[in-house]
Amino acid sequence: MRVVLAGGGTAGHIEPALALADALRRIDPDIGITCLGTERGLETRLVPERGYELRLVPAVPLPRSLTPQLLTVPGRLAGAVGAATAILDEVRADVLVGFGGYVATPAYLAARRRGIPVIVHEANPRPGLANRLGARLTDHVFTGHPNTPLPNAQYVGIPLRRDIVQLDRFAVGDKARSYFGLEEDRPTLLVFGGSQGALSLNRAALAAAARLRAAGIQVLHMIGPKNTVEKEPPPGDPQYVVLPYIDRMDLAYAAADVALCRAGAMTCAELTAVGLPAAYVPLPHGNGEQALNAEPIVKGGGGIMVHDSELSGEWIVRTLLPILLDPERVAIMSEAASRLGRKDAAETLAHHVLRIAGGAR
CATH class of the missing domain: 3.40.50.2000 (Glycogen Phosphorylase B;)
Incomplete structure (x- = not known):
C-alpha cells in the first residue's frame, strides 16, 4: 500500500502528518509513505529528519476565504496540480491524506483527478481554505477539535508523536x-x-x-x-x-x-x-x-x-x-x-486510512 501525505508550511500541519506516518509504519512496516511539501515550509527539514521521502510541488498561497482573489491564481494552481498529479502517478498512490497548508489544495485536486481516495484532517476549530475545499471532495473528514464545522466531520483528535x-x-x-x-x-x-x-x-x-x-x-x-x-x-x-x-x-x-x-x-x-x-x-x-x-x-x-x-x-x-x-x-x-487528552489519535486515524485505502483498491 502507498500513502501520500500532504501537509506543509508550519509545524501544526507537518507534525500530525509525521505522527500518522509513524503510526502507519508501526502497523505495516512495509507501507510506502511519501510526503508532499513546498520548498518554503518547515517540511524541508522536518520530513527528512524523520526518515520519510519528501517530494516538492510549487507553493500556491490562497486567500483565507472564498473571495474573487481566487481568480488570480488559476495558472499557478494548475501547474501545482500537474506536479502533484505526476508524483501521485509515479508513486502509484492508493490514498491521499491532507492536513492543510499550501500543498494541500493542489494535492486534493490531483487526487480527485486520478480517482484516488481523499482523506482530510483538520486540526483547528476554524478550518483553513485548503481543507474547506478538500472537505467538498470527500466524505472522509477527520478533525482534531470536536466542534470543527466541516461536512461529514468525525472527531478523532490530533495525531501526536509517540x-x-x-x-x-x-x-x-x-x-x-x-x-x-x-x-x-x-x-x-x-x-x-x-x-x-x-x-x-x-x-x-x-x-x-x-x-x-x-x-x-x-x-x-x-x-x-x-x-x-x-x-x-x-x-x-x-x-x-x-x-x-x-x-x-x-x-x-x-x-x-x-x-x-x-x-x-x-x-x-x-x-x-x-x-x-x-x-x-x-x-x-x-x-x-x-x-x-x-x-x-x-x-x-x-x-x-x-x-x-x-x-x-x-x-x-x-x-x-x-x-x-x-x-x-x-x-x-x-x-x-x-x-x-486524546492519546490514540494517530492510531485511530491510521486505521481509518488503511480501511479507506483498502476499500478502494
Missing part, C-alpha cells in the same frame, strides 16, 4: 529536571511560546522572575531561537533556566508542574495528552482560533486563560504563583487536563 503520548511525567520528572539543571523538589514553571517563542510571554515571565524565585519557584523558559532578552536573571537558587530552543519537549513537560504558553492546536493537544495544566495566552491576532482551542480545557478545569493584553509579570505573581504553590490544586488540574 514520545509525547507515552510520556509518564511523574515517572521521569526527576530525570527531566536534572536534564535541564533544575532541582528535583521545587515547583516548576515551564514558559514557552511555540517553536519560535513569544515576546509578550518572555517579557512577562522575566518581569516576574525575582518574585517567583523569592517564592521558591524554579523556571524553565524557552525564549525562541530568534528572540533575545535584554537582561537574563543572574544565576541563583532556585534556578531560572533560559534556553533559545528545547528539542526534548517531552522532558520539558515532565520537568514542569504548570506551563505558561500559547494555545495553538498542537500545544493544547500535547499538554492534555500528558496531563500538564497550563495558563494559556492565545495569540492576540488572527481569527481567534487559539482561544477556541483552549476553551474546552479551561471549562474542563485543566487550565486557565488570559488575554495577551492582560498578561504581565504582576498577573503571573497574582494569578499563577498561587497555583504553583498549591500542590493539591495542581494535581486536580493535571487530572482534569488528562481527561481531555
Whole structure:
C-alpha cells in the first residue's frame, strides 16, 4: 500500500502528518509513505529528519476565504496540480491524506483527478481554505477539535508523536529536571511560546522572575531561537533556566508542574495528552482560533486563560504563583487536563486510512 501525505508550511500541519506516518509504519512496516511539501515550509527539514521521502510541488498561497482573489491564481494552481498529479502517478498512490497548508489544495485536486481516495484532517476549530475545499471532495473528514464545522466531520483528535503520548511525567520528572539543571523538589514553571517563542510571554515571565524565585519557584523558559532578552536573571537558587530552543519537549513537560504558553492546536493537544495544566495566552491576532482551542480545557478545569493584553509579570505573581504553590490544586488540574487528552489519535486515524485505502483498491 502507498500513502501520500500532504501537509506543509508550519509545524501544526507537518507534525500530525509525521505522527500518522509513524503510526502507519508501526502497523505495516512495509507501507510506502511519501510526503508532499513546498520548498518554503518547515517540511524541508522536518520530513527528512524523520526518515520519510519528501517530494516538492510549487507553493500556491490562497486567500483565507472564498473571495474573487481566487481568480488570480488559476495558472499557478494548475501547474501545482500537474506536479502533484505526476508524483501521485509515479508513486502509484492508493490514498491521499491532507492536513492543510499550501500543498494541500493542489494535492486534493490531483487526487480527485486520478480517482484516488481523499482523506482530510483538520486540526483547528476554524478550518483553513485548503481543507474547506478538500472537505467538498470527500466524505472522509477527520478533525482534531470536536466542534470543527466541516461536512461529514468525525472527531478523532490530533495525531501526536509517540514520545509525547507515552510520556509518564511523574515517572521521569526527576530525570527531566536534572536534564535541564533544575532541582528535583521545587515547583516548576515551564514558559514557552511555540517553536519560535513569544515576546509578550518572555517579557512577562522575566518581569516576574525575582518574585517567583523569592517564592521558591524554579523556571524553565524557552525564549525562541530568534528572540533575545535584554537582561537574563543572574544565576541563583532556585534556578531560572533560559534556553533559545528545547528539542526534548517531552522532558520539558515532565520537568514542569504548570506551563505558561500559547494555545495553538498542537500545544493544547500535547499538554492534555500528558496531563500538564497550563495558563494559556492565545495569540492576540488572527481569527481567534487559539482561544477556541483552549476553551474546552479551561471549562474542563485543566487550565486557565488570559488575554495577551492582560498578561504581565504582576498577573503571573497574582494569578499563577498561587497555583504553583498549591500542590493539591495542581494535581486536580493535571487530572482534569488528562481527561481531555486524546492519546490514540494517530492510531485511530491510521486505521481509518488503511480501511479507506483498502476499500478502494
